Amino acid sequence: MTSTRISPTPRELLRDAGLKVTAPRLAVLLAVERAPHSHADSLFAAVRGELPGTSLQAVYGVLGALTTAGLVRRIEPATSPALYERRIGDNHHHVVCTSCKAVEDIDCVHGAAPCLTPSSSHGFVVEAAEVTFWGLCPRCQANPGAARAASAPPVR
Amino acid sequence: MTSTRISPTPRELLRDAGLKVTAPRLAVLLAVERAPHSHADSLFAAVRGELPGTSLQAVYGVLGALTTAGLVRRIEPATSPALYERRIGDNHHHVVCTSCKAVEDIDCVHGAAPCLTPSSSHGFVVEAAEVTFWGLCPRCQANPGAARAASAPPVR
DNA sequence: CCCTAATTTTGATTTACTCAAAACACGTGT
DNA sequence: ACACGTGTTTTGAGTAAATCAAAATTAGGG
CATH class of the missing domain: 1.10.10.10 (Winged helix-like DNA-binding domain superfamily/Winged helix DNA-binding domain)
Incomplete structure (x- = not known):
């Protein structure tokens, strides 16, 4: 079989x-x-x-x-063109390097799908939550000068 | 005085x-x-x-x-041009209407700034977390036909 | 009030993507 | 096995959002 x-x-x-x-x-x-x-x-x-x-x-x-x-x-992380991935169904998130724009997957912080609930949603019916972390990737930490395409806004 | x-x-x-x-x-x-x-x-x-x-x-x-x-x-919510706001310093988030693209502020889920910490960050030094909720605004709930500019991807 | 560096205008260009018409091919039905 | 219809792809043009660069202008320290 x-x-x-x-x-x-x-x-x-x-x-x-x-x-x-x-x-x-x-x-x-x-x-x-x-x-x-x-x-x-x-x-x-x-x-x-x-x-x-x-x-x-x-x-x-x-x-x-x-x-x-x-x-x-x-x-579609800010300042990047749309990116595509095959990993679907799980609700996972992403870290984006503020310097070189490299992206890695991050498992959902709170386990399964509804990993976040807004405190007050202004009457919106919320269907999904999307989380993007911004930081420096290992390579850019080691190589501080080499910003490949700067100007990504780390939210502030 | x-x-x-x-x-x-x-x-x-x-x-x-x-x-x-x-x-x-x-x-x-x-x-x-x-x-x-x-x-x-x-x-x-x-x-x-x-x-x-x-x-x-x-x-x-x-x-x-x-x-x-x-x-x-x-x-920069997916599928929208860049948006600007004066509310800064607090780390707050946003709900975006999947239908009409209306945006509202959402107070940070876990109180102050470091409201989220990635489980495993692949060696990235994480500086910020950005959360975007996707849903239907009250107006579009009441008025289902009137999608103003569809195609916003509710993350899935 | 003058001068210089910062800012704005004017005009061109790029990037990421969408639209539309015509050519083509997948796969259902026979 | 084969034709046919519709979904897909090609070809070619067009758009939105934003960036770049040179020239003209202006804020504000001296």
Whole structure:
């Protein structure tokens, strides 16, 4: 009995989400898996490696579809373009380096999903909480001069 | 005794920050005070009302200077342009309406500044934590059809 | 009141992304 | 196995938000 239940293949992921299986979609899915927290441009570069005909707009289209289908999560830290990752479903957060913009995952502070509840929500029905930590990554701590793209606002 | 210590005038704020006092700066400061969570464009519109010669670039320049000086705080919720507010120093957070993008302040969940500490920070030296809640504002709850500018991703 | 550095204006440019029409291909039905 | 329809991708253009740079202007110390 070869179980079909052990981590679905990219094909299955797409099919199960009701999306057609296409080469660009498989390639983007793989690229995001390999390099989490990538932006559209670098995914485009990665995809071009194995599928030279692909257009940047296709990558944007695929990322939109995958995000809508819930196969991929989009984050948008201040001052960065949108980043994509495959780790979904758990509610995890991110640390962003104020100097070089490197991103790492942070497990949810309080365990599962509703890890935060606003004190007073002004009548809003709150569906989600998003947490971004800002700091200096190990590399930039060691190498203080080398700010790659400064101006990220550490909230204050 | 008319105390000089009660909330500094805009002039004083600028001077104390080592910035020259100029009409555009006073106007932007006032406009942000009046309409918190405004973006550059709408501040530009407001400023134009009382100071017709002002350029959009000047508004961007002023906002940059005020932000650097810590007189104004910049936030950038996903899918919105940068927003500015005068409430600073306290570490407060925001709820953003997923439908109309309205923003409200939320007091820090755990009291003062270090209201969150990442469980494992991958060697980052964390300086700040930023929390954004996503939900439906009262108006959009009552008026479900009227999505003003959809596509804000409720994190998932 | 003058002078200099900071600020603002004017004008061009970049980045990240969206829109639309035409060509193409996945996969359902036969 | 094959055609057909719709969803996808390509091609090409366009937009919003913001940044960059040089020239003109102005705040405010001396």
